[in-house]
Amino acid sequence: MQHRPLPNGFQIKTVTISRKADGYYVTLSLEDKSVSKFNSDVKSTSENTLGIDMGLKYFVVTSEGKSVPIPQYYRKSQQRLKTLQKRLSRKKKGSIRWLKAVKAVAKQHKKVADRRKDFHFKTANELLSKAEIIAHENLNIKGLAKTHLSKSINDAGWGQFLTILTVKAENAGQKTIAVNPKNTSQDCSNCGQKVPKELSQRIHSCPHCGTVIGRDLNAAINIKNRAVGHSVLKARGVLCNSRTAKREAHAIP
Structure with a gap:
C-alpha cells in the first residue's frame, strides 16, 4: 500500500526494501533539482544562529529560553515490554506461540522507536523554522x-x-555547527567567568556579574556564543570592569 503519492517534479534515485517487525517497507530516495542546496558559506551571526543544549531533564533548551520536554518513550513502555517478555519466557522456544511472542516484543520495540523518531523529526523541523x-x-x-x-x-x-x-x-540550505562542549554549563554566559556547580544544581547564579538563569539556558547561550565566535570575556570585560570599579569606588571612604 502506497503511503502517499510521489510529489510532482521529483525523480526516483534509489529504492530500498527493508523488513521490520510488522512487515516489509519500500523506501524511495527522491531528487528535485529545484530544491535549495546546502550553502556551506553561510556565516554564523547572533541574528541567524540558535544555540541548543540537550539534556535529560529537558530534551532541548534553546538560547531563546524555550524548552522541549523529554518524552521518555522507552521508560513509559517498560511495563508493557516486561509483560510481553514474561509471556515470551513461558513459551517453548521454536514453537508457533514462541514465534508470535517474539514478534509481539519486536513490534513493541518498533512502536517505541517510531514514536521517538517522529518526535525527533518534529523537534528538528521546529528548531529549523526558528x-x-x-x-x-x-x-x-x-x-x-x-x-x-x-x-x-x-x-x-x-x-x-x-x-x-x-x-x-x-536539505533546506541551512546548517548545524558542533561546538566544544567543555564548561558550557560552568562558564557564565554573561561575563565568561567560570562558576563551578554540581549536576544537581539547576540554577546558574554568577557571583561575579549577578546573572541568575537556568543552568540549561546558560549552557545554550554559551553554545550559541561559541558558534558565532563571540568571546564573552572580551565582550563583557568592560562591563565587568566597570562594575568592579563602581564597587571599589563605593568602598573608598
Whole structure:
C-alpha cells in the first residue's frame, strides 16, 4: 500500500526494501533539482544562529529560553515490554506461540522507536523554522551511553536526533555547527567567568556579574556564543570592569 503519492517534479534515485517487525517497507530516495542546496558559506551571526543544549531533564533548551520536554518513550513502555517478555519466557522456544511472542516484543520495540523518531523529526523541523543555523555541543554520545545514565541517554536518542537535524538542515540550505562542549554549563554566559556547580544544581547564579538563569539556558547561550565566535570575556570585560570599579569606588571612604 502506497503511503502517499510521489510529489510532482521529483525523480526516483534509489529504492530500498527493508523488513521490520510488522512487515516489509519500500523506501524511495527522491531528487528535485529545484530544491535549495546546502550553502556551506553561510556565516554564523547572533541574528541567524540558535544555540541548543540537550539534556535529560529537558530534551532541548534553546538560547531563546524555550524548552522541549523529554518524552521518555522507552521508560513509559517498560511495563508493557516486561509483560510481553514474561509471556515470551513461558513459551517453548521454536514453537508457533514462541514465534508470535517474539514478534509481539519486536513490534513493541518498533512502536517505541517510531514514536521517538517522529518526535525527533518534529523537534528538528521546529528548531529549523526558528533559525538558519543551529548550534549544538559536539558530544561523545557513545562514551556517555556507557555511563550509569545509559538508559536515559539511549531513550532520548541524541545521536539519531542530531543526524536528522543535520540532514534536514542541509536539505533546506541551512546548517548545524558542533561546538566544544567543555564548561558550557560552568562558564557564565554573561561575563565568561567560570562558576563551578554540581549536576544537581539547576540554577546558574554568577557571583561575579549577578546573572541568575537556568543552568540549561546558560549552557545554550554559551553554545550559541561559541558558534558565532563571540568571546564573552572580551565582550563583557568592560562591563565587568566597570562594575568592579563602581564597587571599589563605593568602598573608598
